[in-house]
Amino acid sequence: MADLEIKDLTVQVEDKVILKGANLTLNKGEIHALMGPNGSGKSTLANVLMGNPFYQVVKGGILYKGEDLLAMAPDARARKGLFIAFQYPVSIPGVTMSSFLRTAVSARRGYEKELIPVGEFQKLLKQKLAELPIIEPTIVGRYVNEGFSGGEKKRAEILQMAMLEPEIAIMDETDSGLDIDSVKIVAEGITRMYERANGNMGILVITHYSRILHYIKPSNVHVMFDGRIVVSGGPELAEELEAAGYEGIRSQFEVIAAEVQHEGAVKRAGKVFWVEH
Amino acid sequence: MAETGQIVEAGQLTRRAVEAISERHGEPRWMREFRLDAFEAFERLPWPTTRDEKWRRTDLSGLKVDELTPFAEAPAGPLPAGLRMTVDAFGAHSGLLVQRNSVAVHADLDGQVRERGVVLADMHQALREQPDLVREHFMRYVRPEKSKFSALHAAFWTGGTFLYVPPHVEVALPLQSYTWIDSERVSIFPHTIIVAGEGSKVTVIDGFGSLTAEYQAFADPIVELALHEGAQVRYVTMQDWGRNVWEVGIIRSALARDATLNSLLVGLGGKLVKADVESVLQGPGASSEMLGLVFGDGRQHYDIQTLQEHAAPHTTSDLLYKNAVKDRATSVFIGMIRVHPGAQKTNAFQVNRNLILSDGAKAISDPKLEIMANDLRCTHGSATSRLNEEHLFYLMSRGLTRAEAVRMVVEGFFAELFERVPLERVGAQLHVAVAAKMTE
Numbered sequence: 001m002a003d004l005e006i007k008d009l010t011v012q013v014e015d016k017v018i019l020k021g022a023n024l025t026l027n028k029g030e031i032h033a034l035m036g037p038n039g040s041g042k043s044t045l046a047n048v049l050m051g052n053p054f055y056q057v058v059k060g061g062i063l064y065k066g067e068d069l070l071a072m073a074p075d076a077r078a079r080k081g082l083f084i085a086f087q088y089p090v091s092i093p094g095v096t097m098s099s100f101l102r103t104a105v106s107a108r109r110g111y112e113k114e115l116i117p118v119g120e121f122q123k124l125l126k127q128k129l130a131e132l133p134i135i136e137p138t139i140v141g142r143y144v145n146e147g148f149s150g151g152e153k154k155r156a157e158i159l160q161m162a163m164l165e166p167e168i169a170i171m172d173e174t175d176s177g178l179d180i181d182s183v184k185i186v187a188e189g190i191t192r193m194y195e196r197a198n199g200n201m202g203i204l205v206i207t208h209y210s211r212i213l214h215y216i217k218p219s220n221v222h223v224m225f226d227g228r229i230v231v232s233g234g235p236e237l238a239e240e241l242e243a244a245g246y247e248g249i250r251s252q253f254e255v256i257a258a259e260v261q262h263e264g265a266v267k268r269a270g271k272v273f274w275v276e277h
Numbered sequence: 278m279a280e281t282g283q284i285v286e287a288g289q290l291t292r293r294a295v296e297a298i299s300e301r302h303g304e305p306r307w308m309r310e311f312r313l314d315a316f317e318a319f320e321r322l323p324w325p326t327t328r329d330e331k332w333r334r335t336d337l338s339g340l341k342v343d344e345l346t347p348f349a350e351a352p353a354g355p356l357p358a359g360l361r362m363t364v365d366a367f368g369a370h371s372g373l374l375v376q377r378n379s380v381a382v383h384a385d386l387d388g389q390v391r392e393r394g395v396v397l398a399d400m401h402q403a404l405r406e407q408p409d410l411v412r413e414h415f416m417r418y419v420r421p422e423k424s425k426f427s428a429l430h431a432a433f434w435t436g437g438t439f440l441y442v443p444p445h446v447e448v449a450l451p452l453q454s455y456t457w458i459d460s461e462r463v464s465i466f467p468h469t470i471i472v473a474g475e476g477s478k479v480t481v482i483d484g485f486g487s488l489t490a491e492y493q494a495f496a497d498p499i500v501e502l503a504l505h506e507g508a509q510v511r512y513v514t515m516q517d518w519g520r521n522v523w524e525v526g527i528i529r530s531a532l533a534r535d536a537t538l539n540s541l542l543v544g545l546g547g548k549l550v551k552a553d554v555e556s557v558l559q560g561p562g563a564s565s566e567m568l569g570l571v572f573g574d575g576r577q578h579y580d581i582q583t584l585q586e587h588a589a590p591h592t593t594s595d596l597l598y599k600n601a602v603k604d605r606a607t608s609v610f611i612g613m614i615r616v617h618p619g620a621q622k623t624n625a626f627q628v629n630r631n632l633i634l635s636d637g638a639k640a641i642s643d644p645k646l647e648i649m650a651n652d653l654r655c656t657h658g659s660a661t662s663r664l665n666e667e668h669l670f671y672l673m674s675r676g677l678t679r680a681e682a683v684r685m686v687v688e689g690f691f692a693e694l695f696e697r698v699p700l701e702r703v704g705a706q707l708h709v710a711v712a713a714k715m716t717e
């Protein structure tokens with residue numbers, strides 16, 4: 001049984017179908033990368049995994065550690081160890097990072113009536129900040145994402161990830177908006193988290209650039225195209241895509257799509273494959 | 278009647294009752310006449326209805342003033358737990374005054390503060406001991422004939438706080454006063470006067486609460502603040518009536534040259550609350566910060582009408598009211614900025630933000646301007662929003678339950694106010710009160 005199993009996921013917003021039968025499997029102890037052109041549905045997938053009420057799942061399902069993920073509220077998913085570092089985190093006026101983090105850590109650690117003791121929380125926070133030297137400690141006194149620069153938002157997401165110690169983490173373009181040095185430092189921090197979890201953490205890195213993948217080394221790279229995962233391969237796929245762009249995939253994909261439409265069957269051509277369920 | 282020591286009976290909004298109240302307190306003749314004149318005004322003025330501009334949003338037809346007793350003795354015995362808790366929660370103070378029903382039951386003032394000439398007394402005691410000071414200020418800023426309710430107040434007033442801070446005296450710790458309604462079927466009319474002498478400095482916390490009873494009670498308080506040249510006053514009024522209490526109240530401040538007032542009105546309790554909060558900037562350089570935090574739930578109705586009146590040049594008023602409503606509660610904010618001719622180089626700011634937490638709740642916002650000067654800075658804005666589902670999703674995605682996420686968003690909504698009031702105990706109390714509202 002896989003830790004995270006996405007099957008034939010079909011999702012729409014209002015009347016627009018965005019995911020058209022996406023399949024993906026991820027286990028703890030694995031790092032996968034998800035690439036794909038703008039608008040192909042990567043963030044939609046991440047949001048649906050977390051239970052964003054804005055998106056409607058019309059078909060397919062997601063199993064998380066054997067349980068029906070879609071039946072759980074977002075907070076239940078988080079408490080069970082699922083985490084998304086959002087591409088566009090929202091800001092929450094008047095709520096300080098520190099009180100938010102303390103409440104979140106308490107939820108994740110199963111505190112029910114009260115919060116994690118202040119001392120214990122401070123210690124944890126200090127330790128995580130030390131491991132992520134690009135995060136300004138003063139950030140915790142500020143309101144959640146309010147007035148943060150693009151890069152600061154991404155760093156704050158990573159601080160949350162570090163504090164919550166997730167089992168499955170999806171990082172949606174955490175590298176976009178970070179300067180070159182920061183990408184390296186964030187990636188190293190994440191690699192340390194991953195290694196320390198000792199097989200108890202799985203990561204899906206959504207990115208447009210192979211750069212971050214040089215530090216966080218994925219075993220699998222998937223490509224999403226028009227709401228489906230159309231290619232899966234090893235780490236070399238990321239380099240190829242970066243060199244050649246998505247054009248190659250697009251043309252092969254169109255051939256396949258035409259064939260499938262015509263014959264209603266599974267076809268393969270080059271690296272592109274498309275499984276109809 | 279005799280056994281409870283009642284000097285007037287329910288339903289007695291009569292000249293005879295006014296006389297009995299005046300007699301009980303052994304008042305000087307001028308006060309007795311003042312009351313009787315006010316009573317005439319009361320009889321003359323009509324009860325407001327929703328056809329009156331100021332009452333358009335608030336229907337008082339459920340208020341049965343004529344079934345209530347306009348004076349009630351304090352019950353014997355120790356302070357009720359709810360009152361004691363509130364008093365304790367605010368911590369250290371330089372002076373404390375407690376009133377139950379219509380009568381003051383406790384007053385103390387730090388010896389050193391007293392030695393410097395500070396007077397903190399219930400209004401009747403002040404009238405006996407400082408007759409000239411009281412006479413100089415009593416209902417000088419709110420005239421009895423202003424409305425049916427101010428006339429009623431002027432005729433029947435009992436209790437309330439008199440505070441006088443002499444020139445250049447600074448009182449370090451807050452002075453606190455609590456007014457507590459112990460009974461149902463009672464009307465109270467506490468009258469509070471705060472006189473801050475030239476260059477003086479003081480913080481006052483004015484608390485209001487009651488037992489929750491079945492039948493209604495009514496409060497018609499008037500607070501007058503007189504800030505002399507360069508005085509600095511922080512005034513917090515914290516209202517947490519039980520759900521049976523109706524209130525029609527007025528807080529009016531007059532600021533002389535270079536005086537600074539920082540005020541905060543907190544509205545949490547009551548069934549229906551109508552409050553006029555008015556600041557008149559009479560001297561150049563005067564500055565008034567007017568903050569408000571209102572949180573209504575159940576079927577509570579709040580109608581807050583504010584006035585920032587600039588009568589002198591180089592004056593500043595800065596108003597921020599944040600109203601949250603839940604369940605089927607309503608909040609009304611009507612804010613007037615009035616700038617007199619000649620009040621040039623004035624800064625007048627007004628912001629009202631409302632947060633609606635339930636479909637059945639309502640927030641009304643109505644800013645008004647009357648500007649008769651031409652060289653000034655004036656901004657006003659209001660915004661009403663509902664809970665933002667994206668914000669809630671973000672918080673929930675980190676493990677917070679929906680209820681926790683909502684509580685956090687609401688606390689965040691009020692955070693700006695907490696930040697602007699540097700009184701730790703008040704902030705802590707408000708956090709507790711807001712959290713309690715969320716779980717109700």
Ligand SMILES: Nc1ncnc2c1ncn2[C@@H]1O[C@H](COP(=O)(O)OP(=O)(O)OP(=O)(O)O)[C@@H](O)[C@H]1O
Binds near residue numbers: 038040041044087
């Ligand atoms: N809330 C929404 N309302 C309407 N359309 C949406 C919404 N969210 C996503 N879409 C649409 O769904 C498609 C997929 O968007 P998504 O954000 O998932 O793409 P992406 O692969 O993450 O792209 P990028 O690489 O630019 O981040 C886009 O066409 C987008 O406009």
Ligand SMILES: [Mg+2]
Binds near residue numbers: 043087
């Ligand atoms: Mg995206």
